[in-house]
Amino acid sequence: MTGIEQHAVVVGGGLAGVTTALELADAGMRVTLMEGRPRLGGLAFSFKRGDLDVDNGQHVYLRCCTAYRWFLDRVDGAALAPLQDRLDVPVLDVAHPGGPRLGRLRRSGLPVPLHLAGSLARYPHLSIAERLSVGRAALALRRLDPTDPALDGLDFATWLGRYGQSARTIEALWDLVGIATLNATAEQSSLGLAAMVFKTGLLSENGAADIGWARVPLGELHDTLTRKALDAAGVRTELRTRVTGISRMPEGAWRIDTEEECLEAGSVVLAVPQREAHALLPAGALPDPDKLLDIGTAPILNVHVVYDRKVLKQPFFAALGSPVQWVFDRTESSGLPDGGQYLALSQSVAQDDIDEPVSVLRAKYLPELERLLPAARGAKVRDFFVTRERTATFAPTPGVGRLRPGARTDTPGLYLAGAWTATGWPATMESAVRSGLSAAHAALAALGRHREHPLQEAA
Ligand SMILES: Cc1cc2nc3c(=O)[nH]c(=O)nc-3n(C[C@H](O)[C@H](O)[C@H](O)COP(=O)(O)OP(=O)(O)OC[C@H]3O[C@@H](n4cnc5c(N)ncnc54)[C@H](O)[C@@H]3O)c2cc1C
Incomplete structure (x- = not known):
């Protein structure tokens, strides 16, 4: 193989892209990973708010998420995102006529x-x-x-x-x-x-x-530890590097343009959201590329509340009879000091709330928390803020399956990855990692390189 053939460029440093990059590098390819933002992790990240480590949105996974669990192992993060020994979800109904009732x-x-x-x-x-x-x-x-x-x-x-x-x-x-x-x-x-x-x-x-979730900020898993694994695998990771175009050169290699440089590679994996993929796809890569634009998106809102004391004993619960959906105790993972408690409300299907001002969301959710958690009634709210992800997931509407393309395109050397591609899973970390493995293995197979698939059932 020539030098260029052995070089793969992965565009997008979300979970799909970092998985592709790791798997290709582990197979001996020379890999460059390009991410437009200053961090890895895509839609599953964290940021600082004062001393607090905040996740953009509460993320959980299940024991059946074999690909994401493989990923956690691969970046040496499994111990930081453990699973429950046994599924146990407290479900609190506040609309019960005889007063709030807890089920499990x-x-x-x-x-x-x-x-x-x-x-x-x-x-x-x-x-x-x-x-x-x-x-x-x-x-x-x-x-x-x-x-x-x-x-x-x-x-x-x-x-x-x-x-x-x-x-x-x-x-x-x-x-x-x-x-x-x-x-x-x-x-x-x-x-x-x-x-x-x-x-x-x-x-x-x-x-x-059985449910698992990170006991550290998401960025520690998806950015810090992932970067360490990529570096150790020999991947060249370029952050703040937005790919502006890809084109096929006459001799069959790919030219990848960014604002600063231009690279050549034998394989390119577009691990970006569907709209960005549509914009970058060269003509003829998919039979009907406009289908990608028909894949809808759906928002998730997270409401973050820091109380001056402990108001919730359980690590999480789900609510019924209230606009509140799922509530997680984020105190430990956020590094909150001095006896307060930090709760994150994970609000899916958030179309009605996603554009509401913080003051409206505060007036809506604080009284609800007091209804659900008696201890919150006397507690002082030290901080209240929200994180909005307008395009958190693709919308799993009837018919979406025929819009989702697989990893292979009609153009040799060009592959697609992302939670939105045809993995059979909804938009999850599991789907993202699966798609990354599929893209990497499709690229390796085209080069005649065979590597055992980490998920046996998908091999
Ligand atoms: C609030 C919220 C809560 C969620 N909860 C859960 C949960 O509980 N469990 C679960 O499993 N999943 C959850 N998800 C879904 C999960 O986060 C996503 O499905 C998954 O992270 C998607 O990964 P991805 O790599 O496919 O895409 P993305 O994370 O979107 O990554 C794409 C990357 O490409 C980069 N990019 C785009 N264009 C370019 C370009 N031109 N050049 C270079 N880089 C580019 C972007 O910056 C981004 O980093 C949640 C998502 C959100 C937002």
């Missing part, structure tokens, strides 16, 4: 699907008939094939209705999980993607839905 979604050590049966049987937020109907729908869900293209065009809510799920069951169970994982309600979700999430998370293996 827990698993036992029993095999699938019995591992959730006990918890479901005791779940107080549904009637007995509703709990039984959930069992029947779960069994029907098990029979669905999420990769069946026919499922992509249908919406999840219609399917749930067909299986007798009441509005309350959707609110207190299916949407409780679905909104957080898909960033869409059941009505807004493709049945294929919803089936994928629920089948993999709840019905594949006993511990599949």
Whole structure:
């Protein structure tokens, strides 16, 4: 192979791009990674606010996220983002007529699907008939094939209705999980993607839905440790380097232009969001590139509240009967000193809130927290701020599956990666890492280099 053939340029330093770069470098390629921002990590990052380390948005993953777990191991970060021993989600209903009521979604050590049966049987937020109907729908869900293209065009809510799920069951169970994982309600979700999430998370293996999250700022995993791994693997990482164009040279190599320099490489991986990919794609790379522009996006809002005292004992909980969705204790990971408590509210499907002024969000969410957490009523709010991600995820609307391209393009040497590409997963860290591995392995295969795929099931 020539020098240029062995050189790959990866555009975009989110989880998809850094994964691609690591995997290509581990296979012996010379790799340059170009990221427009001054840091790695893309949509999953942290920043400083005074002494506080703040994540742009609370991120969690599940035990079934084998690619993201591989990534954590690869950057030596697994111990910093541990998983629960067993799935355990406190769910607090503040609209219950007899006063706030706490339920839990827990698993036992029993095999699938019995591992959730006990918890479901005791779940107080549904009637007995509703709990039984959930069992029947779960069994029907098990029979669905999420990769069946026919499922992509249908919406999840219609399917749930067909299986007798009441509005309350959707609110207190299916949407409780679905909104957080898909960033869409059941009505807004493709049945294929919803089936994928629920089948993999709840019905594949006993511990599949055990939840993990970073006990350090996200930047420590996705920027600091990742940079260390990239450096050790020999990747040349260029931050603050925006790629402005890519073009194919007559002899088949690629020319990559940035504002400062121009590089040549045998392979290019575009690991940027779909709109940016569309803008950079050369003619003929995809049969219908405008499909990328039809992939919608959905916002996530995080509301950050620092109290002068501890108001929440659990590490996190989910709320029902309140605009509050999921609340996480961020005190330790943010480095907050002196006895206060820092809570982050993770608000998915945030279309109604995303452009509201901070004062409006404050007036909406502080009283709700007082309703949910009695100890917050006497506490002083030391700080209140929000982080807004308007294009947090792609919208998993029915039909999105046929818009998502795979890693290979029609132009040799050009590949796509990103959580939005055709991984079968919704827009998650898992999807991003999977897409990066797919792009790297497609590029290696085209060069006749074969390397064992780190995820055996995807090999
Ligand atoms: C608030 C929030 C909460 C979330 N919660 C979760 C969660 O709990 N669990 C979960 O699994 N996922 C969650 N996600 C989704 C997850 O963060 C993303 O799916 C994932 O990080 C996407 O990674 P990516 O590499 O595909 O894309 P991105 O992170 O978008 O990376 C693309 C990169 O390309 C760079 N770039 C763009 N154009 C150029 C250019 N021309 N030249 C150079 N660089 C360029 C960008 O700066 C960016 O760094 C959440 C996302 C948000 C925003």
